[in-house]
Amino acid sequence: KAGVTQTPRYLIKTRGQQVTLSCSPISGHRSVSWYQQTPGQGLQFLFEYFSETQRNKGNFPGRFSGRQFSNSRSEMNVSTLELGDSALYLCASSPRRGNEQFFGPGTRLTVL
Amino acid sequence: ILNVEQSPQSLHVQEGDSTNFTCSFPSSNFYALHWYRWETAKSPEALFVMTLNGDEKKKGRISATLNTKEGYSYLYIKGSQPEDSATYLCALTPSGNTPLVFGKGTRLSVIA
Numbered sequence: 001k002a003g004v005t006q007t008p009r010y011l012i013k014t015r016g017q018q019v020t021l022s023c024s025p026i027s028g029h030r031s032v033s034w035y036q037q038t039p040g041q042g043l044q045f046l047f048e049y050f051s052e053t054q055r056n057k058g059n060f061p062g063r064f065s066g067r068q069f070s071n072s073r074s075e076m077n078v079s080t081l082e083l084g085d086s087a088l089y090l091c092a093s094s095p096r097r098g099n100e101q102f103f104g105p106g107t108r109l110t111v112l
Numbered sequence: 113i114l115n116v117e118q119s120p121q122s123l124h125v126q127e128g129d130s131t132n133f134t135c136s137f138p139s140s141n142f143y144a145l146h147w148y149r150w151e152t153a154k155s156p157e158a159l160f161v162m163t164l165n166g167d168e169k170k171k172g173r174i175s176a177t178l179n180t181k182e183g184y185s186y187l188y189i190k191g192s193q194p195e196d197s198a199t200y201l202c203a204l205t206p207s208g209n210t211p212l213v214f215g216k217g218t219r220l221s222v223i224a
Contacts, residue, residue: 035214040216041154042201042217043201045214056211084201097208097209098143098207098209100158100161101146101158103157105154105155106155
């Protein structure tokens with residue numbers, strides 16, 4: 001089975017721009033979660049999607065949004081980028097909510 | 113806000129040494145405890161998911177124990193090898209449909 005894939009792997013943007021990151025879960029996995037990793041911080045939960053519905057949202061501003069499509073693929077969007085948004089963004093999928101999660105390789109976002 | 117604490121933050125051991133680290137969590141909020149290994153430039157990889165008080169899990173030279181009443185889990189590595197060098201993350205699932213809450217990890221370096 002193919003693993004979780006994320007595109008792009010690296011991205012450089014400037015302040016004020018917006019960005020869309022994509023995640024394709026393992027085939028058959030319906031739950032997709034997004035995390036942000038910044039230096040010195042643990043993985044911070046952004047949101048979880050299951051069956052095209054956002055089920056949980058972390059403590060992030062409204063500039064961070066996401067969605068899930070009928071094939072379980074998910075996108076997250078960050079509008080009006082700030083320098084502090086520079087981070088590694090990880091996506092994880094699981095067959096059911098609350099189960100072991102399988103992580104993708106991440107997207108490294110740099111905001112200049 | 114749930115807090116998952118991991119100690120130590122980092123650890124350097126010699127090849128062949130055995131080592132252990134701790135994950136602490138609020139005992140009043142517990143559904144499952146996950147351990148992940150995150151090697152540099154790779155995706156976090158699940159090691160164990162533990163749900164029952166007194167659980168012990170083992171995978172090769174790595175094992176973990178769980179005490180839900182006092183709110184801690186230990187991860188043990190026997191006879192550390194350079195390939196064990198990684199960040200070890202623990203994550204708490206407070207209930208079945210809530211997102212994982214990650215600790216900041218323990219960074220292990222095994223010196224040959």
